[in-house]
Amino acid sequence: MAPVTQIMYFKTSSSYLQDPSRLISELATTSSVDKIEGFSKAYLGFETEDPSNAFWVFEWTSKSAHDAYRQTATFKTTQAASQQVFASKPTHTLVEFSNPSRIFSAPVTEFVTFTLKKGASMNALQPLVTQLQNKLPGTPKFYGSSWAPVVDKPNTIHGVLGWESVQAHWDAVSSGPLKDIIDEVKKIADLWLVHAILTQYNV
Numbered sequence: 001m002a003p004v005t006q007i008m009y010f011k012t013s014s015s016y017l018q019d020p021s022r023l024i025s026e027l028a029t030t031s032s033v034d035k036i037e038g039f040s041k042a043y044l045g046f047e048t049e050d051p052s053n054a055f056w057v058f059e060w061t062s063k064s065a066h067d068a069y070r071q072t073a074t075f076k077t078t079q080a081a082s083q084q085v086f087a088s089k090p091t092h093t094l095v096e097f098s099n100p101s102r103i104f105s106a107p108v109t110e111f112v113t114f115t116l117k118k119g120a121s122m123n124a125l126q127p128l129v130t131q132l133q134n135k136l137p138g139t140p141k142f143y144g145s146s147w148a149p150v151v152d153k154p155n156t157i158h159g160v161l162g163w164e165s166v167q168a169h170w171d172a173v174s175s176g177p178l179k180d181i182i183d184e185v186k187k188i189a190d191l192w193l194v195h196a197i198l199t200q201y202n203v
Contacts (some may be wrong), residue, residue: 001062011088038065045198106143106162120188140170
């Protein structure tokens with residue numbers, strides 16, 4: 001089975017904003033995170049555009065490991081304890097990225113989705129994503145990217161990209177071939193994009 005990345009995105013409580021490390025430590029203890037079957041890595045951080053939004057990114061050995069954990073009593077206990085962190089209901093996205101650790105470890109991670117517009121075809125979108133993947137290497141201050149359809153949402157492709165800075169990303173796509181490809185994507189898909197600064201949580 002392929003590894004899967006779980007992306008949680010949510011509005012944070014004021015107590016989490018003030019002291020995230022304390023609450024994360026409490027949750028890690030509650031969940032016995034080091035004993036969770038199939039749990040691989042965790043990256044935590046805040047959105048740069050709106051720092052009251054946070055990302056929790058978890059790497060799992062497989063989707064079945066993720067699904068099995070959600071059936072455990074430990075998950076239910078942790079879920080209850082984590083309510084103090086959330087000021088909104090988190091969105092949960094599962095994606096089978098290829099080797100995303102280097103991207104989440106970059107100074108800045110870009111999170112982007114392309115969701116097909118009504119009547120548009122994945123047959124038109126996928127080649128544009130492939131073009132993006134092929135053109136990005138060699139871009140200044142670029143750390144790599146990974147792209148894959150969202151699990152259970154076949155009309156959405158999710159990308160994660162590593163950059164030296166947010167400005168490095170905008171510099172790369174403000175003109176030239178990358179901008180041309182993205183302009184074509186926008187004709188057939190709705191684009192959502194934010195950046196975050198992530199830190200690996202050592203389990």
